[in-house]
Amino acid sequence: MSASPEVNRQQAALVRGTLEYVAPVPGAPKPDPIFIGDTINRSFGGLVAVDVSHLEVQRGSITALIGPNGAGKTTFFNVVTGFDPPNSGTWSFEGRPLAGKPAYRVARDGMVRTFQLTKVLSKLTVLENMRLGAQGQRGEGLFTALVPGLWRRQEQENTDRAIAMLEKFNLIHVKDEFAGALSGGQRKLLEMARAMMANPTMLMLDEPMAGVNPALTQSLLEHIKELREEGITIFFVEHDMDMVRDISDWVIVMAQGTVIAEGPPAHVMRDPVVIDAYLGAHHDAALTETGESLTKKADA
Amino acid sequence: MDWLSIFQNSFTQMVGVAAVVYCLAALGVNIQFGYAGLLNFGQAGFAAIGAYAVAVLVVTVGWPLWLAIICGVIGSILFGLILGVPTLRLRADYLAIVTIAAAEIIRQVARSVTLNDYLGGSDGISGKYAADWYALNPFEGIDFFVLRFSKNDLWVVLNGWALVAIIALLTWLLMRSPWGRVLKSIREDEDAVRSLGKNVYLYKMQALVLGGVIGSLAGVIFAMAAQSVQPDNYATTLTFYVYVIVILGGAARVFGPIIGSMIFWFLLVFISELLNNAVRAGYISSDILSTDQIGQVRFMLVGIGLMLLMIFRPQGIFGDKKELALDER
Numbered sequence: 001m002s003a004s005p006e007v008n009r010q011q012a013a014l015v016r017g018t019l020e021y022v023a024p025v026p027g028a029p030k031p032d033p034i035f036i037g038d039t040i041n042r043s044f045g046g047l048v049a050v051d052v053s054h055l056e057v058q059r060g061s062i063t064a065l066i067g068p069n070g071a072g073k074t075t076f077f078n079v080v081t082g083f084d085p086p087n088s089g090t091w092s093f094e095g096r097p098l099a100g101k102p103a104y105r106v107a108r109d110g111m112v113r114t115f116q117l118t119k120v121l122s123k124l125t126v127l128e129n130m131r132l133g134a135q136g137q138r139g140e141g142l143f144t145a146l147v148p149g150l151w152r153r154q155e156q157e158n159t160d161r162a163i164a165m166l167e168k169f170n171l172i173h174v175k176d177e178f179a180g181a182l183s184g185g186q187r188k189l190l191e192m193a194r195a196m197m198a199n200p201t202m203l204m205l206d207e208p209m210a211g212v213n214p215a216l217t218q219s220l221l222e223h224i225k226e227l228r229e230e231g232i233t234i235f236f237v238e239h240d241m242d243m244v245r246d247i248s249d250w251v252i253v254m255a256q257g258t259v260i261a262e263g264p265p266a267h268v269m270r271d272p273v274v275i276d277a278y279l280g281a282h283h284d285a286a287l288t289e290t291g292e293s294l295t296k297k298a299d300a
Numbered sequence: 301m302d303w304l305s306i307f308q309n310s311f312t313q314m315v316g317v318a319a320v321v322y323c324l325a326a327l328g329v330n331i332q333f334g335y336a337g338l339l340n341f342g343q344a345g346f347a348a349i350g351a352y353a354v355a356v357l358v359v360t361v362g363w364p365l366w367l368a369i370i371c372g373v374i375g376s377i378l379f380g381l382i383l384g385v386p387t388l389r390l391r392a393d394y395l396a397i398v399t400i401a402a403a404e405i406i407r408q409v410a411r412s413v414t415l416n417d418y419l420g421g422s423d424g425i426s427g428k429y430a431a432d433w434y435a436l437n438p439f440e441g442i443d444f445f446v447l448r449f450s451k452n453d454l455w456v457v458l459n460g461w462a463l464v465a466i467i468a469l470l471t472w473l474l475m476r477s478p479w480g481r482v483l484k485s486i487r488e489d490e491d492a493v494r495s496l497g498k499n500v501y502l503y504k505m506q507a508l509v510l511g512g513v514i515g516s517l518a519g520v521i522f523a524m525a526a527q528s529v530q531p532d533n534y535a536t537t538l539t540f541y542v543y544v545i546v547i548l549g550g551a552a553r554v555f556g557p558i559i560g561s562m563i564f565w566f567l568l569v570f571i572s573e574l575l576n577n578a579v580r581a582g583y584i585s586s587d588i589l590s591t592d593q594i595g596q597v598r599f600m601l602v603g604i605g606l607m608l609l610m611i612f613r614p615q616g617i618f619g620d621k622k623e624l625a626l627d628e629r
Contacts, residue, residue: 083491107497119492121485122626131478132485133496139478140498142506146473155478180626191492198496 019058019250024263024271027054034059034202034233035080035111040089042072042079042257049075050086051257057202062224062234064244064265067254068277073237074116076254077206081113082106094201108135110201116210116237118187120194122180126171129179129190130162131155133197162197169193169223185212189220196227203227205236209243221247245269253277301577304446310570311446317453317525319565320460321347321518325538326545326557327467328514333543334551335475336507337487339396342383343542345403346512348534349375350519352410352419355529359427360418368429369520376516379406380509388504395508400536411531419531426528433524456525463521464558467514472554483507484552544606550616559617567605572598 018031033056042050050072057063065073078084080091082103090099093111107113121129137158138144139151166172169189174182179190188208195203208224209217217240224234225247238244244251244265251268253261255277261268268274313319325343332338353372357363363371383402387395409415411422419425437455442448449457474480482503485493490500523529541564549560575594578584589597609616615624 081495083494102499103491103494104497104499107495112497113495115491115495119489119495121488121492123488123623124481124484128481132481132493132498135497137478140482142474142479142510145477145479146470148473148477151478178623178626194496 019061019264022058022250024261024267026259026262028056028262030056030058032059033057035091035093035235037080037091038089040076040079040086040091042075042084042086042089048257050079052076052089052254052259055252055259057233057235058250059233060228060231061249062228062236062247064248064251065235065237065254066239066241066244066251066268067260070256071254072257073254074206075257077113077204077237080106081111081204107198107200110199111204112195112198112200112202113204114188114191114195114206114208116206118184118191120179120182120187120190122178124179125176126166126179126182126190127159127162127175129194130166130197131158133194134158134161135198158197165193165196168226170219185216188212189216189223192220192223200232202233202235205234205238207237207239209238209240217243241269301581301583306570306573306577307446308448309573310566312448313569314562314566315447315457315461316449316565317456317460317521319561320457320464321522321525322538322542322545322564323464323558323561324460324467324518324521325515325542326549326561327464327471328511328518329539329542329546330511330551330553330557331471331474331483331514332507332511334546334553334556335480335487336483336504337392338388338504338508338511339392340383340399340508340511341396341536341539341543342399342401342403343511343515344534344536344538345399345406346376346379346515347519347522347538348403348406348410348529348531349379350516351523351529351534352425352519353516354429354520354523355420355425355427356418358429359425365430365433365524372516372520373513376512377509380512381505384505384508388501388508400539403534403536403539407531407534410534420529422531424528424530429527430524453525456521460521460525463517467517468554468558475552475554479503487552547616548606548609550618553616553618556616556618563617564602567602568598571601 022028022030035057037052037055040050040052041048065076067073075084079086079089080098082098082101082105090097092098093109096109098106098109121132124132137151138154144150163172163175166175169192171186171189171193174186179187182190188211192205192208208220212220221243228234248265251262251265252259253268253274260277261271261274263271325347328346329340329343332340350372353375354365354368357368357371358365383399387398410419413421434452434455437451439451439454441451442454482493482498486500486503494500519534522533545560545564546557548563549556549558572594575584575589575597576591579586579589579591579594615621
């Protein structure tokens with residue numbers, strides 16, 4: 001990132017501001033989309049998990065993807081990040097087509113994701129987990145690895161960056177522990193911090209708050225807002241409606257694989273279509289996490 | 301009881317030819333299984349490729365030894381690629397099935413009657429593969445206290461352990477580098493590594509081929525030491541002993557395979573020597589155990605020893621108990 005944080009901040013605010021003028025309808029075009037998906041379809045046998053005709057994500061925004069259990073949110077994430085091959089569809093990121101690219105190339109292009117069930121590398125220390133996230137490491141080649149002189153300086157730079165990031169995410173005191181020894185909430189933080197090590201343009205968080213205690217939730221929210229201020233686009237799946245209301249600039253609602261509504265959080269939560277599909281009579285209460293994968297299996 | 305001879309044989313075999321060969325094969329498996337989490341059950345096949353390359357190319361074709369060794373290494377690289385291309389994208393168990401089958405295919409082809417003229421069938425190939433190399437040996441044999449090696453064995457063992465030292469050093473260098481970090485991360489969770497922009501498939505292929513090349517060097521040393529190859533030396537038992545050695549020493553530890561191999565061969569020889577002497581000296585009645593049953597009984601006893609190790613020290617000799625405990629969370 002060449003621009004100064006201040007410039008980024010102003011730009012991000014500006015770009016977010018323009019969302020006010022976007023019509024709150026499913027598939028609405030955005031003024032400056034960083035991600036555009038078209039006719040993305042993924043079926044498992046007879047079950048259509050994802051069938052999205054058009055979806056755009058605004059650059060510099062925090063966009064939430066919500067929907068009832070089994071709506072296809074995680075499958076949609078898996079498809080666009082290259083972890084799950086779709087039956088059909090095209091999508092592009094910053095103008096570059098991504099369909100058919102393997103997951104590691106998607107990440108290199110700047111679209112970095114985390115997972116619903118955290119994937120920390122248990123037998124590596126927290127610091128090693130962080131170092132792994134850094135991109136373009138010279139020491140990651142089989143032959144260059146044998147000559148420490150080629151990569152030692154870069155490794156030091158990555159370590160410095162990792163330590164700064166760990167401090168930000170409140171994990172510095174556990175940096176030498178095995179990642180497997182961390183609590184669930186700390187793992188969520190570590191996964192997010194590690195994804196940040198990869199210098200993403202768009203960070204895709206799959207249920208960042210699942211299993212995190214309320215005290216930590218608050219600091220996690222602050223981190224996510226801070227990332228937006230740095231000019232990073234955040235696209236996240238979440239069940240916690242308080243969180244969605246609190247931090248998102250734009251909300252996309254999926255149900256049964258399709259986008260049924262989108263708009264600013266306040267607007268979406270009043271939308272009768274959404275209330276019917278998802279919120280039901282209890283839309284004022286915070287929804288609790290209820291094992292989505294189980295439901296999905298039952299559906300299949 | 302001839303205690304001197306018992307200890308002499310045990311300690312000699314602890315650092316003997318078999319220990320070197322199995323140690324090399326185990327160093328390869330340690331990279332694949334210990335660091336990268338790849339279940340390669342075909343290490344015997346890699347070793348067979350190295351051994352047969354030397355035997356066939358030197359004896360039958362008449363090439364110089366060094367060229368034959370290079371061909372063996374290239375052969376093992378190709379074997380690794382053939383195994384890896386279809387299986388490394390799949391789950392780990394598929395690799396285990398494919399590698400064990402592929403190693404058996406190699407052994408069955410080597411002992412087939414049709415190729416008798418080229419590969420020697422079940423008798424294998426004997427001959428002077430390495431006469432020039434043995435001629436370089438400046439040392440005489442050794443007979444010092446508990447170590448006793450013939451001139452040729454000493455040369456094999458010295459060169460073999462030197463090779464082990466070089467490979468252990470390379471492993472150590474690799475595993476403390478960012479490359480090794482990616483490998484260990486793949487063992488923990490492939491998808492996490494993919495999500496961070498690393499080409500997991502490439503790393504797994506590199507690990508499989510690298511471990512296989514080291515396995516083929518085990519075969520090369522085996523063939524040069526014995527001056528013969530027999531296909532049944534490269535059966536699945538070799539692979540399983542190698543896994544025992546890796547787990548015994550502690551997987552994903554540079555010195556694990558080295559110490560593991562030494563302990564394995566010491567125990568095996570020590571138990572059989574001890575039983576042999578005890579039976580002959582009448583301490584164990586020949587009604588209970590006859591000398592020709594000892595070969596089987598020693599494996600039972602080693603097996604019991606391994607079970608005890610797994611119960612009381614599941615991480616192996618060098619392993620870290622703290623690391624192992626993480627699996628249970």
